[in-house]
């Protein structure tokens with residue numbers, strides 16, 4: 001009888017152990033993704049859509065989207081707050097120093113060669129640098145993916161490209177609303193509906209261009225935000241018309257914000273050639289005249305001299321040796337970064353020989369500056385409705401997308417814990433259900449045990465009598 005009791009106890013104990021899930025994040029993701037049915041996902045980036053751009057314009061479609069889904073107060077982009085680095089963070093979940101796309105420009109300090117944003121898109125080795133974008137990971141796990149104009153679409157990554165793609169021609173007009181509609185028709189009607197793709201990234205070059213040219217406070221920028229708003233309405237209507245509303249999640253976000261540039265008489269501009277003691281003869285390679293951040297490679301033996309001169313040259317210019325960059329910026333530990341990094345305060349830009357950049361708005365500033373924060377909206381079957389959430393870092397969008405797609409993420413710098421509360425069925429709720437199940441099993445086991453002991457005792461008494 002004693003042996004029988006022991007056997008029953010060990011059986012109950014082993015079944016309880018088997019019911020306890022592993023607690024590491026990958027197995028959490030797997031357990032959840034196998035439970036839920038996978039929905040399709042559309043990631044949209046409106047370049048340079050600052051977090052508060054909907055506050056001085058009527059945006060009925062963005063408001064409706066917030067009612068139907070999730071709105072974050074803002075998202076913090078990675079530093080450097082410019083287009084290619086930030087978009088590659090969205091695609092990889094890695095900080096810029098870890099994915100290595102450190103600038104919009106590709107450059108070679110030996111040959112002095114520089115490639116601007118568009119040409120840099122076609123330098124495979126610049127992008128294919130150890131971090132896989134989410135399209136490739138998803139394809140390797142059996143999903144069908146596409147990308148239209150999204151930065152990072154053109155290169156080949158370890159021999160693979162995104163399955164269906166459209167790269168814009170060299171002199172593409174990024175502001176034309178008719179083209180936007182054609183691109184949306186293609187993504188929703190052809191790629192998602194006809195070709196049954198699982199995941200698509202879609203990029204629009206506005207309101208960045210309007211913000212640069214006219215400034216973030218201009219009527220032209222507000223007009224462009226209304227064009228973005230109409231486009232959001234158009235996208236959601238197209239999705240409805242193709243019967244995809246209940247099967248497609250949409251995330252809309254941006255790579256950075258925009259800040260007003262102070263000019264001429266208003267401020268003392270930062271012009272390196274005018275700084276006493278500074279000489280371009282001491283510099284082997286420079287990346288300047290690109291908004292508020294510059295990089296310098298001084299000639300052999302000149303680093304200390306250049307550093308000391310620039311360090312005290314202007315109250316709104318911050319000069320760092322690369323290894324002394326603030327750790328929170330995650331813009332230090334990469335061999336592609338040049339030894340001296342120059343960062344201007346909001347309102348200022350860094351000029352080399354003389355001012356050549358007359359933009360009224362700029363980005364690239366410290367990502368703690370509120371003007372650099374971007375917007376974030378999400379709607380779809382996996383998102384809660386009418387929920388406003390606290391700010392989070394853009395680096396966390398990647399694990400969220402992997403979770404929604406039910407794929408195992410690559411190593412990344414984000415975490416699902418920062419966004420899971422916006423989902424209808426969160427991991428914590430499922431863990432709670434699991435814990436209730438374990439509790440009930442334990443109670444049932446205990447009652448069975450009591451029952452067996454009681455029966456045993458009465459039988460034992462019976463045999464003695």
Ligand SMILES: [Zn+2]
Pocket residue numbers: 047048082083084208255256
């Ligand atoms: Zn941008």
